[in-house]
Structure formats: C-alpha cells, structure tokens
Amino acid sequence: MAIFFMFGTYTKESAKEISAERTKKAVTVIERLGGKIKSMYSLLGEHDLIFIVDLPDVQNAMKVSVALHQLTGINFTTSPVVNVEEFDKLIGELKEM
Numbered sequence: 001m002a003i004f005f006m007f008g009t010y011t012k013e014s015a016k017e018i019s020a021e022r023t024k025k026a027v028t029v030i031e032r033l034g035g036k037i038k039s040m041y042s043l044l045g046e047h048d049l050i051f052i053v054d055l056p057d058v059q060n061a062m063k064v065s066v067a068l069h070q071l072t073g074i075n076f077t078t079s080p081v082v083n084v085e086e087f088d089k090l091i092g093e094l095k096e097m
Helices: 012-016 020-032 058-072 084-095
Strands: 002-009 036-042 049-055 075-080
Touching: 002 058, 020 036, 020 049, 020 058, 049 058, 058 075
Parallel strands: none
Antiparallel strands: 002 049, 002 075, 036 049
16 A cells, blocks of 8 residues: 545535535545545645545556546545655665665
C-alpha cells in the first residue's frame, strides 16, 4: 500500500451537496477500490479538503480520484507521498552514485 494525499476543491455545485451521507458514500468508493482512509480534514485556503488514503498503487489512486469526482463533483488533485525518513534514504542513495 502507498499513501496518497487527495486535495479537494469544491465547485459551486458540489458545495451545495455537502452532507454526512455524501461523505459516507465517498468512503465506500475508496474502500471498494482497495483503499483505506487514514484521515480526512476540511481546510481553509487553496483547497477545501484533504484525504490521506492508503491505496494499492497509482492506478487505483487514479480510479479513486475520478470516481470521487463523478460522485461528488469535487475536483481532486491526488499526489503520492513518501515519509521524510524514506525520502532521506532515497536521496542518500544518490550521493553514493
């Protein structure tokens, strides 16, 4: 499993449909596509939401991002992440080249 940050931005129409029920449907979509929600937050600023999700791979992340947009109308930007310790290790390997 890999961790992905999913940044959501409401459209005018998607903001009208905010509800706990829609959130439950979104979680179900993520789970059906092999994912697991680590956490979900509402934000102020450039993005309105962030979902932190474990997903099997990039292909499933693409499916989830599109499926959530189809369900909610929310625009998602989805990014894979690496924890800082792993990042330091990866970059350290470059110094050995």
